[in-house]
Amino acid sequence: MNPRAAIPLLVFAAIVLLLWSGIGKDPRVLPSVLIGRPAPQFSAPELRDPGVQHDRASLLGKPFLLNVFASWCPTCRIEHPILARYVRERGLRLVGLHWKDESEDGLAWLQQYGDPYAQILHDPSGRIGIDFGVTAAPESFVIDANGTILYKHIGALSVEDMENTVMPLLQGRKR
DSSP states (O other): OOHHHHHHHHHHHHHHHHHHHHTTOOTTOOOOTTTTSBOOOOEEEBSSOTTSEEEHHHHTTSOEEEEEEOTTOHHHHHHHHHHHHHHHHHOOOEEEEEESSOHHHHHHHHHHHOOOOSEEEEETTOHHHHHHTOOSSSEEEEEOTTSBEEEEEESOOOHHHIIIIIHHHHTTOOO
């Protein structure tokens, strides 16, 4: 066989192997280098009261779900009632990261859709989001009482995600 004739066959085999390796994988699950590591250090004003500052240490002591949201994010509206329900019915400790948005717009959004957050970190520059590896809103992080990131979810959280992954991790059970 001519060695030049083998090149297209090798390229085809490489493409097939690459595509085969992605079958069955959830595209919303991207590995994060932060899983199993301490959440990044930060300092941010409270969205609802800019005179109050939050930092990593102020959130420790109880596990929580850090939810990245913005008023300009249509997908955030989809998950918002689900998160509010878990706060109301299951005692979810929900911390917001108001990301790349104006405070007035975020406050108006909360007025319209409801405010289930225990604390809301205001991150208009996106700096905190960068440190967490945020690529788009919504994204959510399960963080344990010691500040270790246990899980990262990209996109809107569903009831299934909450039941099968988020709540078990927050309650100290492996998924």
